[in-house]
Amino acid sequence: MLCSTDRAPVYCIYALLEPPFTLKSDTLVQAFQSSVPPSVPDTPLSIQPCGCLLVLDKDLARVLQCSANAEQYLRVAVDDLLDHRPEHALGKRLIGKIRTELRAANRLSGPLSIQKVIDGRKTRLQVNAFQSGNSVVVEIEPITPLGNRRLMGTVNQWLTKLSRAPTPDSLIEILVAGVRDITRFERVLVFHFDDEGHGVCLAESLAKGLSPVLGQRFAASDYPESQREKFAAREVRSIPDLGADGIPVMSSATLSEGVVREIDASGTVLRAPSRRQRNFLDDFNARSLLSVAIVSQTGLWGMVTCISATPTPLPPTLRDAARTLVTMATQRLFLLKARMESSFLLQVQESRDFLVEDVKAGLSPSDMLQKYGSEWLALFRAGGLACKTKGEISEIGLTPPLKTVATLAERLERRHGQGVWLSSRLKDDPVSDGLDLNGCCGMLAAPMPGEDSAGWLMFFRREHDRTFYWAGRPQADALVSSPGDGRDLRRTFSIWQEEVRGTSEHWKPVERLAAADLGEDLALLASASEITRLNEMLREEQQALARANEKLREAVSHDSLTGIWNRYRTEQELDKELAKARRHKLPFCVLLLDIDHFKQVNDTWGHEAGDELLRHIACDVTGVLRQEDHIGRWGGEEFVVVATGASRADGVVLAERILAAVAGVRITQMPEGVTASIGVATWRPEDKRKELVARADKAMYAAKTGGRNRIETDQGL
Numbered sequence: 133m134l135c136s137t138d139r140a141p142v143y144c145i146y147a148l149l150e151p152p153f154t155l156k157s158d159t160l161v162q163a164f165q166s167s168v169p170p171s172v173p174d175t176p177l178s179i180q181p182c183g184c185l186l187v188l189d190k191d192l193a194r195v196l197q198c199s200a201n202a203e204q205y206l207r208v209a210v211d212d213l214l215d216h217r218p219e220h221a222l223g224k225r226l227i228g229k230i231r232t233e234l235r236a237a238n239r240l241s242g243p244l245s246i247q248k249v250i251d252g253r254k255t256r257l258q259v260n261a262f263q264s265g266n267s268v269v270v271e272i273e274p275i276t277p278l279g280n281r282r283l284m285g286t287v288n289q290w291l292t293k294l295s296r297a298p299t300p301d302s303l304i305e306i307l308v309a310g311v312r313d314i315t316r317f318e319r320v321l322v323f324h325f326d327d328e329g330h331g332v333c334l335a336e337s338l339a340k341g342l343s344p345v346l347g348q349r350f351a352a353s354d355y356p357e358s359q360r361e362k363f364a365a366r367e368v369r370s371i372p373d374l375g376a377d378g379i380p381v382m383s384s385a386t387l388s389e390g391v392v393r394e395i396d397a398s399g400t401v402l403r404a405p406s407r408r409q410r411n412f413l414d415d416f417n418a419r420s421l422l423s424v425a426i427v428s429q430t431g432l433w434g435m436v437t438c439i440s441a442t443p444t445p446l447p448p449t450l451r452d453a454a455r456t457l458v459t460m461a462t463q464r465l466f467l468l469k470a471r472m473e474s475s476f477l478l479q480v481q482e483s484r485d486f487l488v489e490d491v492k493a494g495l496s497p498s499d500m501l502q503k504y505g506s507e508w509l510a511l512f513r514a515g516g517l518a519c520k521t522k523g524e525i526s527e528i529g530l531t532p533p534l535k536t537v538a539t540l541a542e543r544l545e546r547r548h549g550q551g552v553w554l555s556s557r558l559k560d561d562p563v564s565d566g567l568d569l570n571g572c573c574g575m576l577a578a579p580m581p582g583e584d585s586a587g588w589l590m591f592f593r594r595e596h597d598r599t600f601y602w603a604g605r606p607q608a609d610a611l612v613s614s615p616g617d618g619r620d621l622r623r624t625f626s627i628w629q630e631e632v633r634g635t636s637e638h639w640k641p642v643e644r645l646a647a648a649d650l651g652e653d654l655a656l657l658a659s660a661s662e663i664t665r666l667n668e669m670l671r672e673e674q675q676a677l678a679r680a681n682e683k684l685r686e687a688v689s690h691d692s693l694t695g696i697w698n699r700y701r702t703e704q705e706l707d708k709e710l711a712k713a714r715r716h717k718l719p720f721c722v723l724l725l726d727i728d729h730f731k732q733v734n735d736t737w738g739h740e741a742g743d744e745l746l747r748h749i750a751c752d753v754t755g756v757l758r759q760e761d762h763i764g765r766w767g768g769e770e771f772v773v774v775a776t777g778a779s780r781a782d783g784v785v786l787a788e789r790i791l792a793a794v795a796g797v798r799i800t801q802m803p804e805g806v807t808a809s810i811g812v813a814t815w816r817p818e819d820k821r822k823e824l825v826a827r828a829d830k831a832m833y834a835a836k837t838g839g840r841n842r843i844e845t846d847q848g849l
């Protein structure tokens with residue numbers, strides 16, 4: 133992780149930077165800012181004494197301005213340079229080359245060189261040129277010999293190391309070491325700007341005895357976007373010796389009338405530091421600086437900044453070598469980061485692959501959260517995760533209360549519609565108005581598109597740690613330079629606290645992509661599980677319906693007290709039996725059984741005992757019937773038995789078995805048993821149900837009147 137270097141509170145910057153880095157104010161920030169000059173050039177323009185500068189007209193036909201030290205390098209007096217053709221100082225060939233290159237681009241593709249005899253010694257000069265408005269600026273610097281330093285070999289060694297760096301962290305560690313080895317600055321740092329422009333020192337190489345500033349942060353307000361853009365465009369700023377006197381740049385008008393013509397010198401490497409920059413570096417107690425921008429496709433990612441408390445001569449070859457390292461490291465850095473992103477996506481993809489299996493298994497999004505939640509939290513570097521589907525909310529880790537999650541989902545649905553929504557300052561967004569966020573500062577919400585309403589998969593992040601490093605130290609305010617001390621008004625640390633408090637770590641574009649995919653997968657899962665749930669419900673309803681039908685059937689044909697056939701069903705059976713008997717000439721009997729003195733049972737032992745007795749009699753009489761015979765409750769304490777294929781004699785035998793069964797029935801409430809009277813009617817071919825039952829009834833009454841507990845038949849009736 134690139135931003136894993138947070139260590140000590142930022143106020144330590146002051147404490148740690150003892151001499152030679154004695155800070156007078158919030159100057160670390162300002163010192164780095166100093167590498168970007170103000171947009172309005174200081175007048176009169178002056179350059180650092182490590183080279184000379186010419187300003188030509190756009191056709192390269194006339195020298196409009198030159199630095200006062202031009203003669204020292206070009207061996208031509210300033211008077212003979214100004215308003216003359218430049219060829220006699222720079223040579224026809226060189227001017228021709230510059231002209232050709234500047235026709236195609238604003239700036240030379242790389243430095244050119246010429247040779248001059250300076251102080252009796254042949255000296256090579258490096259020439260850079262670029263267009264600035266209506267003129268062309270030419271910078272000339274001596275290429276000082278490096279003695280016995282073997283620069284190419286050293287650069288190659290560092291390039292090889294950079295090319296082998298396995299991670300962004302190790303890469304920038306190598307970079308600071310390499311740049312320091314080449315430039316010999318006392319301290320080399322890599323700063324990175326986050327999405328909001330806040331900076332953090334990610335790597336540092338420093339001379340023995342110096343205190344580190346690794347992990348320290350500074351506020352975006354100290355490095356405004358406009359300045360970052362400019363720096364990204366210019367890339368390199370070099371100030372080998374802050375204390376060196378500036379060399380004025382003059383024109384013939386300056387010489388004769390003292391008029392200074394302004395040119396935009398912001399692109400020159402040689403330009404002298406502005407007063408403001410001097411103040412900044414002075415604050416830092418630094419005498420020299422080199423900054424090289426690390427530029428990504430989207431702008432300034434960070435910078436490599438070298439500082440020393442002593443003048444650090446930096447011949448153009450060394451400056452270019454440092455720049456080469458930074459360029460190479462920049463390429464590799466973004467390659468490694470791209471690799472990390474694709475490996476992140478791969479891990480999310482793997483997790484998604486498992487989901488397919490789980491869809492088949494019918495797991496719900498909430499099951500999924502339980503199963504994969506922690507893995508997803510780690511992948512997305514989030515503290516909590518909630519999943520809101522149509523019917524339910526599930527959550528894992530640190531999330532706002534479920535009620536808040538539900539409201540957030542509703543508001544996102546209404547206001548935001550489809551697509552991923554994210555914020556690292558959730559409390560400042562209207563979507564969270566009046567809600568209890570439970571300390572969650574960042575939210576990445578991916579829709580889970582469904583048929584009628586979308587669900588939401590929401591990752592939550594708590595406050596970014598950096599707040600704790602920088603903020604919460606009110607005394608830090610005292611260290612900030614106060615307005616009116618001759619410098620620009622700086623933001624105070626308390627304002628910085630405001631800016632970071634309640635902010636979570638930013639969501640990366642790749643996390644946004646992955647969350648969108650995950651949301652879609654979970655939506656699929658939610659609908660699959662919804663289908664499973666509906667099917668399940670349907671199956672349960674079908675079963676309930678079947679059970680209800682069964683009950684209804686029972687209710688229609690069975691007696692609710694005894695569970696045997698009711699009168700309606702018994703009549704149906706009788707009709708069937710009559711039809712069968714008519715067709716096959718098969719006789720059968722109907723036995724009508726009435727319990728004797730049943731009223732007394734109720735009266736003596738209670739109605740419930742009467743019910744109990746009826747249930748037992750029905751059960752025990754059923755027990756003495758053949759398989760093909762049936763018993764039904766005719767009403768009250770009357771039962772009808774249909775005895776298939778039975779003659780009168782068979783019917784009587786059966787009736788006796790039944791009487792014995794009735795007599796044997798005992799229930800707990802009643803010490804003694806009961807008797808019954810049975811009338812037996814035998815089928816006759818002309819019989820309809822009514823006649824047959826009527827005869828059985830008459831026979832039963834005959835049994836009653838004959839003394840009860842007996843059997844009578846319909847013979848003779």
Ligand SMILES: Nc1nc2c(ncn2[C@@H]2O[C@H](COP(=O)(O)OP(=O)(O)OP(=O)(O)O)[C@@H](O)[C@H]2O)c(=O)[nH]1
Binds near residue numbers: 768840
């Ligand atoms: N506990 C109970 N009693 C019932 C039920 N159906 C009818 N009875 C009672 O059965 C009694 C029948 O009485 P009666 O018709 O006078 O005849 P009995 O007392 O059995 O006398 P005999 O039939 O003449 O021997 C009535 O008191 C009814 O209330 C029932 O489902 N449960």
